[in-house]
Amino acid sequence: MSKSSFLKQFFKEKKMVGSMTPSSRFLAAKMLNHVAIKDAKIIVELGPGTGVFTEKILDMLGPDTQLIVIELNDEFYQALNTKLKHPNLHLKHDSADQIGNYLNELGFEKADLIISSLPLANFPPELRNKLLLTAKNSLSEKGKFVQFQYSLQSMKTLKRIFHSVKVDFTAFNFPPAFIYTCSI
Numbered sequence: 001m002s003k004s005s006f007l008k009q010f011f012k013e014k015k016m017v018g019s020m021t022p023s024s025r026f027l028a029a030k031m032l033n034h035v036a037i038k039d040a041k042i043i044v045e046l047g048p049g050t051g052v053f054t055e056k057i058l059d060m061l062g063p064d065t066q067l068i069v070i071e072l073n074d075e076f077y078q079a080l081n082t083k084l085k086h087p088n089l090h091l092k093h094d095s096a097d098q099i100g101n102y103l104n105e106l107g108f109e110k111a112d113l114i115i116s117s118l119p120l121a122n123f124p125p126e127l128r129n130k131l132l133l134t135a136k137n138s139l140s141e142k143g144k145f146v147q148f149q150y151s152l153q154s155m156k157t158l159k160r161i162f163h164s165v166k167v168d169f170t171a172f173n174f175p176p177a178f179i180y181t182c183s184i
């Protein structure tokens, strides 16, 4: 899917899509280069959009690692479904709060890693809390939840929900982004 199609989805569903353009490769590197993708048994990605992170995760995936990807937007889901073919990829057209069901479907209780692009700042507080609590409850003891945001607005909520929250930043993205790595 092209950048102009992404922009079209943004104008159609601003709050759900949350950005005018896909994330940069610099943000993808900050999101993914410091977490144990290869050693994970099961990874979940929330809000893949055009698949900038998904394709990088698939490149880094160990042969026995499964990847569940959950996208709510119809167009993004359809485009990903056509574009991405990988035996370990489980692409779902659904909302992020359904993580548990999809983990169970594959015989897992908890995920080793959750990579999230959900536009938390656009969501009403109840939905933001619900999604973050679901993510936390779906993480294994040593699991990591990695989330980017364009501001520090959600920091307080993340700190309330997770035991530890580390923050990184990249200016090489439009807009510049904060990367949160959270543990339970």
Ligand SMILES: C[S@@+](CC[C@H](N)C(=O)[O-])C[C@H]1O[C@@H](n2cnc3c(N)ncnc32)[C@H](O)[C@@H]1O
Residues within 6 Å of the ligand: 016, 017, 018, 019, 021, 022, 023, 046, 047, 048, 049, 050, 051, 052, 053, 070, 071, 072, 073, 076, 094, 095, 096, 097, 117, 118, 119
């Ligand atoms: C800021 S975009 C990020 C897209 C892509 N990961 C990137 O970084 O370029 C947010 C994505 O979250 C998706 N999304 C929003 N709410 C969602 C929900 N409740 N469940 C799953 N995906 C959701 C949107 O459709 C969109 O693809």
